[in-house]
Amino acid sequence: MAAPSRNTCGTRERSILDRVPPLLTDLYQFTMAYAYWRAGRHQDSAVFELFFRENPFCGSFSLFAGLNDCLTFLRSFHFTDEDVVFLRSVLPPATDPAFFQFLRGLDCSGVTLHSVPEGTVVFAREPLMEVAGPLAVVQLLETSLLCLVNYASLVCSNAARFRLACGPRRKLLEMGLRRAQGPDGGLTASRYSYIGGFDLTSNVQAGLLFGVPVAGTMAHSYVTSFTSLEEVWPRTLVTVNQDHDPVDLISLTKGWLGRVCELLGAEPGKIHEGELAAFLSYAIAYPQNFLPVIDSYSVTCSGLLNFCAVALALCELGYRPMGVRLDSGDLCKQSVDVRGVLRLCSEHFSISAFDSLIIVGTNNISEQTMVELNTKENEIDVFGVGTHLVTCTKQPSLGCVYKLVEARGRPRMKISEDPEKSTVPGRKAVYRLVDADGHPFLDLLCLALESPPEAGRPLSCHPLGGGSTSLSVTPAQVICLRQEMFTKGQVTQPLSSAAETKAQVQDSLQSLHPRHKRLQEPDSYTVALSETLHTLVTDLRRASTNKSNVVLAN
Structure with missing residues (x-):
């Protein structure tokens, strides 16, 4: 399928801007931004990371989606006079009027975004996006970026699982618009179901905006x-x-x-x-x-x-x-x-x-029924899937979070009583280690200033959640996952079409070992910290404990 025309790309961009204006966020982002501004900290350098904590659908992987929309959002981020007038009405009356002038002049010219390429297979607790810039601005971006990534990645991953359950021979038709959570949920589902592996949609607007092939009788x-x-x-x-x-x-x-x-x-x-x-x-x-x-x-x-x-x-x-x-x-x-x-x-x-002649089967099909159908003799050429695809009934949220990892050039770490909610501090590089057969086997998180791992050279690392456990591995190939996507107000990589991202998904899934793609009881994929990063985490935990003891003693 040909890439969308210039007119289609323009229509798609307008759609994103109309659906995701800068006020589509939580009020506390503005109250925090005001408090930063009031304290004179709004221009402090800050780095946030976006990630999810658990792989969805009891599986071993997810797919990263929504990046193109995030880049479009950043490129056009600014507050209008109408926005500022409304914010005056909802923020506390004591808010300094000068703050609203500050908001009126904000944009993302000072923001840099590094990211895993859209359509890449990703795993729990590894950073998908790094957003760096003035503290007040990158704080204000949080909810909007999460909104754009969370559902897109979830439904894209769900679609990929349906494709794995269906197998490559049959076609898949997405037909969930009438069951989706509102018009935007339906449109997003149609787009990212196609990217995740579906062939067709019944959604005409998705065909117009994203070039997804449309079908229906x-x-x-x-x-x-x-x-x-x-x-x-x-x-x-x-x-x-x-x-x-x-x-x-x-x-x-x-x-x-x-x-x-x-x-x-x-x-x-x-x-x-x-x-x-x-x-x-x-x-x-x-x-x-x-x-x-x-x-x-x-x-x-x-x-x-x-x-x-x-x-x-x-x-x-x-x-x-037909x-x-x-x-x-x-x-x-x-x-x-x-x-x-x-x-x-x-x-x-x-x-x-x-x-x-083809036979199309449609009847409240879920991932489980798809698996069961494929164990029986059947002559179905096309499966139409709606409710269970677009509503993600097995898991309605991916749970992406956006956490501060550096401020004023120093690493920051959330240390929680729940270890799963702790964060990994510091600016990072992310590397995918590949074995001799071409399959990824471990994703390595390193501090950004560390030397990258080298193919054929042994290294020691610490699996996330593994305590002090150390692991020695030797990659046959090393892939740097993180790329600069946005800086100085400009998108630095070409925005890909839905068809191009769909091809990236298939390439990424094809490289993944079958044991990690199993729909039931897959093998876990390892995400690990470098020795240097693991040491930093240990030191910050120890320092936090010592500070707590000092406070209690005083």
């Missing part, structure tokens, strides 16, 4: 809106080459319906006339895109017979019908039965087009 309401063949209008259809007079499609289809019923030993009296009328009407409107839902009444007694009759009539006129959709019952068994009938028609009537 008819719902049950269309079928049930018809009651008799008298409602079909027009009744005729020209051949695909338009080399004959228009043909009465109803009469032609009735002839085929009799032959199909005879072939299958079906009872014509059980066929629903309204359903046949709906199929005919739709076929006349879209003879090259005929793919009806066939379970409005009975698949075997009516829907499949009506489809075959109309599809055979279309083939006689030179058109190629296939059928199943939306209820035992999808596996029904798909096998449907495929058997299609093959029988192909052989008996010598219609080769019936060999390439």
